[in-house]
Amino acid sequence: MTSFISVNAFWTIWLLVHLILAVGLVGALTHQAMAVALPVRQPAGGIVTRFRAVAAPGYATAVCVLWVLTFIVGSFIYTKYRIYIRIPIEQAHDYKTGGFFDFKEHVSSLGLVLLPAYWYFWKNAQNREYDSARKGVTLVLCAMAWFLFIVGHVVNNTRGFGS
Amino acid sequence: MSTTTTTRAAAAPAASSLASSAKFKAFALAFSTSGPVIYCIVQYFNWPLFTFHPATNRLVWGYEAARAGEGPNMLWYGWTATTLIAAAIVGIIVMMLPERISSKIPLFLIWLLPILAIPYIIYSLMPWWVLAAGR
Numbered sequence: 142m143t144s145f146i147s148v149n150a151f152w153t154i155w156l157l158v159h160l161i162l163a164v165g166l167v168g169a170l171t172h173q174a175m176a177v178a179l180p181v182r183q184p185a186g187g188i189v190t191r192f193r194a195v196a197a198p199g200y201a202t203a204v205c206v207l208w209v210l211t212f213i214v215g216s217f218i219y220t221k222y223r224i225y226i227r228i229p230i231e232q233a234h235d236y237k238t239g240g241f242f243d244f245k246e247h248v249s250s251l252g253l254v255l256l257p258a259y260w261y262f263w264k265n266a267q268n269r270e271y272d273s274a275r276k277g278v279t280l281v282l283c284a285m286a287w288f289l290f291i292v293g294h295v296v297n298n299t300r301g302f303g304s
Numbered sequence: 305m306s307t308t309t310t311t312r313a314a315a316a317p318a319a320s321s322l323a324s325s326a327k328f329k330a331f332a333l334a335f336s337t338s339g340p341v342i343y344c345i346v347q348y349f350n351w352p353l354f355t356f357h358p359a360t361n362r363l364v365w366g367y368e369a370a371r372a373g374e375g376p377n378m379l380w381y382g383w384t385a386t387t388l389i390a391a392a393i394v395g396i397i398v399m400m401l402p403e404r405i406s407s408k409i410p411l412f413l414i415w416l417l418p419i420l421a422i423p424y425i426i427y428s429l430m431p432w433w434v435l436a437a438g439r
Protein backbone atom coordinates (compact mmCIF):
# COMPACT_ATOMS: atom_id res chain seq x y z
CA MET A 142 0.00 0.00 0.00
CA THR A 143 2.77 2.40 0.92
CA SER A 144 4.21 2.00 -2.59
CA PHE A 145 1.18 3.96 -3.87
CA ILE A 146 0.82 6.53 -1.11
CA SER A 147 3.02 7.73 1.70
CA VAL A 148 2.64 6.34 5.20
CA ASN A 149 1.37 9.73 6.40
CA ALA A 150 -1.21 9.87 3.62
CA PHE A 151 -2.36 6.32 4.45
CA TRP A 152 -3.02 7.15 8.10
CA THR A 153 -4.49 10.55 7.25
CA ILE A 154 -7.00 8.85 4.96
CA TRP A 155 -8.03 6.54 7.79
CA LEU A 156 -8.29 9.54 10.10
CA LEU A 157 -10.60 11.19 7.54
CA VAL A 158 -12.71 8.03 7.34
CA HIS A 159 -12.95 8.17 11.15
CA LEU A 160 -13.97 11.84 10.89
CA ILE A 161 -16.63 11.22 8.23
CA LEU A 162 -18.16 8.39 10.26
CA ALA A 163 -18.06 10.61 13.36
CA VAL A 164 -19.82 13.45 11.54
CA GLY A 165 -22.59 11.06 10.52
CA LEU A 166 -22.85 9.75 14.08
CA VAL A 167 -22.97 13.19 15.68
CA GLY A 168 -25.53 14.37 13.14
CA ALA A 169 -27.82 11.37 13.59
CA LEU A 170 -27.61 11.43 17.37
CA THR A 171 -28.19 15.19 17.54
CA HIS A 172 -31.31 14.91 15.38
CA GLN A 173 -32.58 12.11 17.59
CA ALA A 174 -31.68 13.85 20.86
CA MET A 175 -33.40 17.05 19.77
CA ALA A 176 -36.46 15.07 18.68
CA VAL A 177 -36.68 13.26 22.00
CA ALA A 178 -35.82 16.25 24.23
CA LEU A 179 -37.89 18.87 22.42
CA PRO A 180 -40.59 17.00 20.51
CA VAL A 181 -42.38 19.05 17.87
CA ARG A 182 -46.13 19.21 18.33
CA GLN A 183 -46.89 21.93 15.81
CA PRO A 184 -46.64 21.83 12.02
CA ALA A 185 -43.21 22.62 10.63
CA GLY A 186 -41.84 26.07 11.32
CA GLY A 187 -38.24 27.22 11.00
CA ILE A 188 -35.08 25.24 10.50
CA VAL A 189 -34.71 24.39 14.19
CA THR A 190 -38.22 22.97 14.30
CA ARG A 191 -37.55 20.98 11.17
CA PHE A 192 -34.27 19.74 12.68
CA ARG A 193 -36.23 18.41 15.66
CA ALA A 194 -39.04 17.03 13.52
CA VAL A 195 -37.41 13.84 12.33
CA ALA A 196 -38.64 10.26 12.46
CA ALA A 197 -36.30 9.54 15.36
CA PRO A 198 -36.76 5.74 15.63
CA GLY A 199 -35.38 5.34 12.12
CA TYR A 200 -31.96 6.52 13.30
CA ALA A 201 -31.39 3.84 15.93
CA THR A 202 -29.79 1.13 13.81
CA ALA A 203 -27.74 3.68 11.86
CA VAL A 204 -26.45 5.18 15.11
CA CYS A 205 -25.40 1.75 16.41
CA VAL A 206 -23.65 0.86 13.13
CA LEU A 207 -21.95 4.26 12.97
CA TRP A 208 -20.80 4.07 16.60
CA VAL A 209 -19.30 0.61 16.06
CA LEU A 210 -17.64 1.57 12.75
CA THR A 211 -16.27 4.82 14.19
CA PHE A 212 -15.02 2.86 17.20
CA ILE A 213 -13.29 0.23 15.03
CA VAL A 214 -11.61 2.77 12.74
CA GLY A 215 -10.63 4.89 15.75
CA SER A 216 -9.15 1.80 17.42
CA PHE A 217 -7.19 1.07 14.27
CA ILE A 218 -5.59 4.52 14.05
CA TYR A 219 -5.13 4.64 17.83
CA THR A 220 -2.07 2.38 17.52
CA LYS A 221 -0.29 5.04 15.49
CA TYR A 222 -1.58 7.83 17.72
CA ARG A 223 0.10 6.15 20.69
CA ILE A 224 3.52 6.27 19.04
CA TYR A 225 3.51 9.22 16.66
CA ILE A 226 1.09 11.65 18.32
CA ARG A 227 0.94 10.99 22.04
CA ILE A 228 4.68 10.80 22.65
CA PRO A 229 5.31 14.18 20.96
CA ILE A 230 2.31 15.61 22.86
CA GLU A 231 3.94 14.49 26.11
CA GLN A 232 7.29 15.88 25.01
CA ALA A 233 5.59 19.21 24.29
CA HIS A 234 4.03 19.09 27.79
CA ASP A 235 0.51 19.27 26.33
CA TYR A 236 -0.75 17.19 29.22
CA LYS A 237 -4.33 18.44 29.14
CA THR A 238 -4.62 17.39 25.49
CA GLY A 239 -3.16 13.96 26.27
CA GLY A 240 -5.40 13.57 29.30
CA PHE A 241 -8.50 14.49 27.37
CA PHE A 242 -7.63 11.99 24.66
CA ASP A 243 -7.40 9.24 27.28
CA PHE A 244 -10.72 10.51 28.65
CA LYS A 245 -12.12 10.18 25.11
CA GLU A 246 -11.08 6.55 24.80
CA HIS A 247 -12.89 5.67 28.05
CA VAL A 248 -16.04 7.55 27.02
CA SER A 249 -16.11 5.75 23.67
CA SER A 250 -16.07 2.38 25.47
CA LEU A 251 -18.80 3.48 27.90
CA GLY A 252 -20.91 4.53 24.91
CA LEU A 253 -20.30 1.23 23.17
CA VAL A 254 -21.81 -0.81 26.00
CA LEU A 255 -24.97 1.34 26.00
CA LEU A 256 -25.84 0.48 22.41
CA PRO A 257 -27.84 -2.75 22.96
CA ALA A 258 -30.26 -1.08 25.40
CA TYR A 259 -30.40 2.08 23.27
CA TRP A 260 -31.28 0.02 20.22
CA TYR A 261 -33.89 -1.99 22.11
CA PHE A 262 -35.57 1.15 23.49
CA TRP A 263 -35.84 2.76 20.06
CA LYS A 264 -37.05 -0.40 18.37
CA ASN A 265 -39.83 -0.44 20.95
CA ALA A 266 -40.55 3.29 20.71
CA GLN A 267 -44.28 2.63 20.88
CA ASN A 268 -43.86 1.38 24.44
CA ARG A 269 -44.38 4.27 26.88
CA GLU A 270 -42.65 2.30 29.64
CA TYR A 271 -39.32 3.06 27.95
CA ASP A 272 -39.90 6.77 27.25
CA SER A 273 -37.80 8.10 30.10
CA ALA A 274 -34.97 5.59 29.69
CA ARG A 275 -34.92 6.08 25.92
CA LYS A 276 -34.67 9.83 26.36
CA GLY A 277 -31.94 9.49 28.99
CA VAL A 278 -29.76 7.06 27.07
CA THR A 279 -30.15 9.04 23.83
CA LEU A 280 -29.12 12.30 25.49
CA VAL A 281 -26.17 10.61 27.20
CA LEU A 282 -25.00 9.06 23.92
CA CYS A 283 -25.42 12.40 22.13
CA ALA A 284 -23.37 14.23 24.77
CA MET A 285 -20.72 11.50 24.55
CA ALA A 286 -20.60 11.70 20.75
CA TRP A 287 -20.12 15.47 20.83
CA PHE A 288 -17.41 15.16 23.50
CA LEU A 289 -15.58 12.50 21.46
CA PHE A 290 -15.90 14.59 18.32
CA ILE A 291 -14.61 17.81 19.86
CA VAL A 292 -11.70 16.17 21.69
CA GLY A 293 -10.67 14.30 18.55
CA HIS A 294 -10.80 17.55 16.62
CA VAL A 295 -8.68 19.40 19.20
CA VAL A 296 -6.11 16.60 19.34
CA ASN A 297 -5.84 16.64 15.57
CA ASN A 298 -5.36 20.40 15.67
CA THR A 299 -2.65 19.99 18.31
CA ARG A 300 -0.81 17.37 16.32
CA GLY A 301 -2.26 15.51 13.37
CA PHE A 302 -0.70 12.67 11.43
CA GLY A 303 2.32 13.86 9.51
CA SER A 304 2.75 17.07 11.50
CA MET B 305 -47.13 19.83 5.48
CA SER B 306 -46.79 18.53 8.97
CA THR B 307 -43.47 17.39 10.35
CA THR B 308 -44.62 16.50 13.79
CA THR B 309 -41.87 14.76 15.71
CA THR B 310 -42.24 11.07 15.73
CA THR B 311 -40.41 9.65 18.68
CA ARG B 312 -43.35 7.30 18.97
CA ALA B 313 -45.99 8.04 16.36
CA ALA B 314 -44.04 6.80 13.36
CA ALA B 315 -42.57 3.94 15.25
CA ALA B 316 -44.25 0.78 14.23
CA PRO B 317 -44.45 -1.89 16.90
CA ALA B 318 -41.21 -3.79 17.05
CA ALA B 319 -41.27 -5.84 13.89
CA SER B 320 -37.99 -7.69 14.13
CA SER B 321 -37.91 -10.79 16.25
CA LEU B 322 -34.91 -9.42 18.14
CA ALA B 323 -36.66 -6.20 19.17
CA SER B 324 -39.73 -8.08 20.33
CA SER B 325 -37.82 -10.81 22.11
CA ALA B 326 -38.06 -10.84 25.91
CA LYS B 327 -34.74 -12.67 26.07
CA PHE B 328 -32.96 -10.03 24.02
CA LYS B 329 -34.54 -7.36 26.22
CA ALA B 330 -33.10 -9.05 29.31
CA PHE B 331 -29.69 -9.43 27.65
CA ALA B 332 -29.57 -5.85 26.34
CA LEU B 333 -30.67 -4.22 29.58
CA ALA B 334 -28.30 -6.32 31.70
CA PHE B 335 -25.39 -5.79 29.28
CA SER B 336 -25.86 -2.03 29.14
CA THR B 337 -26.49 -1.65 32.86
CA SER B 338 -23.50 -3.72 33.94
CA GLY B 339 -21.15 -2.48 31.20
CA PRO B 340 -20.14 0.90 32.69
CA VAL B 341 -19.68 -0.62 36.16
CA ILE B 342 -17.61 -3.49 34.79
CA TYR B 343 -15.49 -1.08 32.74
CA CYS B 344 -14.63 0.96 35.83
CA ILE B 345 -13.81 -2.19 37.83
CA VAL B 346 -11.69 -3.61 35.01
CA GLN B 347 -9.79 -0.35 34.69
CA TYR B 348 -9.37 0.07 38.47
CA PHE B 349 -7.96 -3.44 38.96
CA ASN B 350 -6.18 -3.30 35.59
CA TRP B 351 -7.58 -6.49 34.10
CA PRO B 352 -7.00 -6.17 30.35
CA LEU B 353 -7.77 -9.28 28.33
CA PHE B 354 -4.58 -8.55 26.43
CA THR B 355 -1.87 -5.93 26.18
CA PHE B 356 -0.79 -4.48 22.85
CA HIS B 357 2.70 -3.12 22.25
CA PRO B 358 2.27 -0.81 19.24
CA ALA B 359 5.94 -0.22 18.53
CA THR B 360 6.60 -3.94 18.05
CA ASN B 361 3.02 -5.01 17.15
CA ARG B 362 3.22 -7.55 19.96
CA LEU B 363 0.02 -8.84 21.56
CA VAL B 364 0.22 -10.53 24.95
CA TRP B 365 -2.57 -12.14 26.96
CA GLY B 366 -3.39 -10.28 30.16
CA TYR B 367 -1.32 -7.43 31.50
CA GLU B 368 2.26 -6.81 30.52
CA ALA B 369 4.17 -3.68 31.46
CA ALA B 370 6.01 -1.68 28.81
CA ARG B 371 9.41 -3.24 28.19
CA ALA B 372 12.60 -1.26 27.92
CA GLY B 373 13.42 -0.38 24.33
CA GLU B 374 10.04 -1.62 23.03
CA GLY B 375 7.97 1.55 23.40
CA PRO B 376 4.72 1.97 25.32
CA ASN B 377 2.07 -0.64 26.04
CA MET B 378 -1.64 -0.16 25.31
CA LEU B 379 -4.21 -1.46 27.78
CA TRP B 380 -7.43 0.18 26.58
CA TYR B 381 -8.12 -2.48 23.93
CA GLY B 382 -7.75 -5.16 26.57
CA TRP B 383 -9.92 -3.31 29.11
CA THR B 384 -12.65 -2.89 26.51
CA ALA B 385 -12.44 -6.55 25.45
CA THR B 386 -12.65 -7.72 29.08
CA THR B 387 -15.65 -5.43 29.64
CA LEU B 388 -17.49 -6.66 26.55
CA ILE B 389 -16.97 -10.30 27.51
CA ALA B 390 -17.90 -9.81 31.17
CA ALA B 391 -20.97 -7.71 30.32
CA ALA B 392 -22.02 -10.34 27.76
CA ILE B 393 -21.70 -13.04 30.43
CA VAL B 394 -23.87 -10.96 32.80
CA GLY B 395 -26.36 -10.46 29.95
CA ILE B 396 -26.52 -14.18 29.19
CA ILE B 397 -26.99 -15.06 32.86
CA VAL B 398 -29.82 -12.52 33.25
CA MET B 399 -31.32 -13.74 29.97
CA MET B 400 -31.61 -17.22 31.46
CA LEU B 401 -33.40 -15.98 34.58
CA PRO B 402 -37.21 -15.98 34.74
CA GLU B 403 -38.69 -12.83 33.22
CA ARG B 404 -40.24 -11.76 36.53
CA ILE B 405 -36.69 -11.35 37.87
CA SER B 406 -34.97 -9.95 34.79
CA SER B 407 -37.73 -7.37 34.30
CA LYS B 408 -36.82 -5.81 37.64
CA ILE B 409 -33.73 -4.04 36.27
CA PRO B 410 -34.37 -0.32 36.94
CA LEU B 411 -34.29 1.30 33.51
CA PHE B 412 -32.90 4.63 34.74
CA LEU B 413 -29.62 2.89 35.67
CA ILE B 414 -28.83 2.53 31.96
CA TRP B 415 -28.29 6.27 31.53
CA LEU B 416 -27.36 7.09 35.13
CA LEU B 417 -24.46 4.65 35.57
CA PRO B 418 -22.37 5.96 32.64
CA ILE B 419 -22.82 9.48 34.04
CA LEU B 420 -21.70 8.28 37.47
CA ALA B 421 -18.71 6.57 35.85
CA ILE B 422 -17.40 9.89 34.51
CA PRO B 423 -16.07 11.26 37.85
CA TYR B 424 -14.20 8.00 38.40
CA ILE B 425 -12.76 8.13 34.88
CA ILE B 426 -11.60 11.71 35.45
CA TYR B 427 -10.06 10.65 38.77
CA SER B 428 -8.31 7.69 37.11
CA LEU B 429 -6.61 10.15 34.75
CA MET B 430 -5.15 12.08 37.67
CA PRO B 431 -1.51 11.66 36.52
CA TRP B 432 -2.36 13.75 33.44
CA TRP B 433 -4.08 16.49 35.44
CA VAL B 434 -1.23 16.60 37.99
CA LEU B 435 1.30 17.02 35.21
CA ALA B 436 -0.85 19.68 33.57
CA ALA B 437 -1.22 21.57 36.85
CA GLY B 438 2.51 21.43 37.52
CA ARG B 439 3.42 22.75 34.12
